[in-house]
Amino acid sequence: MKPAFTFRHMVIAALIVGLALLPLYVALTGDRFMLTLFTRIVILAMAAVSLNLILGYGGMMSFGHAAYLGLGGYTTAILSFEGVHSGFVQWPAALAVSALFGLAVGALSLRTRGVYFIMITLAFAQMAYYLASGMARYGGDDGLSLEARSTFAGLMNLSNKTTFYYVCLVLLFASILLVWRLTNSRFGMVLQGVRSNETRMSAIGYPAFRYKLTGFVIAGTLCGLAGALIANHTDFVSPSMMFWTRSGDLIVMVVLGGMGTLFGPVFGALALLFLEQFLPHLISFIVRPFNPASAAKAGEYWQLVLGPLLLIIVLFARGGIDGLLAMLSDKLGRKVRP
Amino acid sequence: MSEPMLHVENLAKRFGGIVATDNLSLDVAQGELHAIIGPNGAGKTTLIAQLSGQLRADSGRIRFAGDDVTALLPHKRSLLGLARSFQITSLFLDLSVLDNVALAVQAHAGHSFHFWRNARKDEALRAPARAALERAGLADRADWPAASLSHGEHRQLELAMALAGQPRMLLLDEPMAGLGPEESARMVTMLRALKSELTILLVEHDMEAVFALADRITVLVYGRVIASGAPDDIRANAKVREAYLGETDKAGADHV
Incomplete structure (x- = not known):
């Protein structure tokens, strides 16, 4: 039997506690930047968690998931621009718009498979991108600034960075709880059955399309909420948040963290954004002793290092970071109990 | 007599020029283990696919437990109690x-x-x-x-x-395919136990298993039924020996 509390569980527990106590660290050190960085990590982790529901558990390789970040964000920003500042209106609207978009995209794309599915989801996301670029009233290519963050009738003040961080964190944990319940429910079993062998699912009596579409819409809706958060975080939305490379980032987070695992996407988001943030500095730091003049310049080539690094992790740690942790747990577990 | 569990009437299916099922009629009585045998390409799997609904017949009728299921999708048939297993494991x-x-x-x-x-x-x-x-x-x-x-x-x-x-009836497509002798024997024991509770249509190449289990056997060649009857009748049937084994001598027939 598996030990009840493994090394992997310990890391996950540490992650939860660490995220919960981060504002304390910030208060003690005065390192406000960390709060900003981690708010971003938490929001994008939520987007990755939502993508993981369909990509990891449902086997649906959606290449347009960032569209929902944009839709949620733009819904919030546009309502704010038009004078509606209440989050009680903005956020449900963001969810509704994302759900409708998911329904439309899913209804068409889920009739196809493989590369066609990937291309259609990508095409719809690019449509959303160009639509946003074309909305002259709302800034077009330049994007749109939020006049004020969403208000919640005095219940909470999102302009307070610590409050906002905790709102995001609670919503991330709620998303993980939701995905956990969903994936273990009858619905989730069907989703995983479809991922594993769709032909067989149809043969034993499941109308697979309906279940896939439902999962697709839930994932999109959840990501729309992350979009509303990110608009509040940056006080700004622009078409670029829907660009296809953004969708790619979300996929990388899920794959890097561990597809079809509960906390994998959180690890993935954490790892990718940390690398994005600190790899340039690290490279400059390593290059400096050898060639001080070009150290700063070398840091600009951080993606040249990130690419192979991701490749190595994906190739050698099958199951991503979560898989790596599970492997370590296995080794440690064997050492402890002979 | 009550209506048969499965009643197939003038079923036909062609793929281009190839006739896979040729005006095939078949009755499987309730509680019977009915085996379908025939050389490769006789249309056995095509028949199972039509019975379970994966393939649509060009013409003919299929009745299951009194219901006309000819036009039903696979999962609808499965919900009525007509279950199939796959020749190629699909798990x-x-x-x-x-x-x-x-x-x-x-x-x-x-x-x-x-x-x-x-x-x-x-x-x-x-x-x-x-x-x-x-x-x-x-x-x-x-x-x-x-x-x-x-x-x-x-x-x-x-x-x-x-x-x-x-299910009320099982369609088994070569359940012994690729099994070792020991595993085959275990499968035979299991099917024998199931036989008392279910109606079974068995497509199988393993003749030993077929003759050990079947109440009735239907022989298919080029999509057509050339013989149908009790195992002993099939063993003695000259047409079966000729068409199925491609030989007419008595010695060959012993292996059927």
């Missing part, structure tokens, strides 16, 4: 053995738009799934990943999944 390899069967049970338990309760702890699904595993002789493998089972165990799992919906 959910990355799920556990018990999950595989529980999914088959769940398919018969109404829609699956239940989003919150833990299905892996739902006895309404788990208990029948474990019972089906028991009947297929896989009870001790319940928690293994399906991918880790042997080939023979995969066939048993196929059988358990077919049994999970508590």
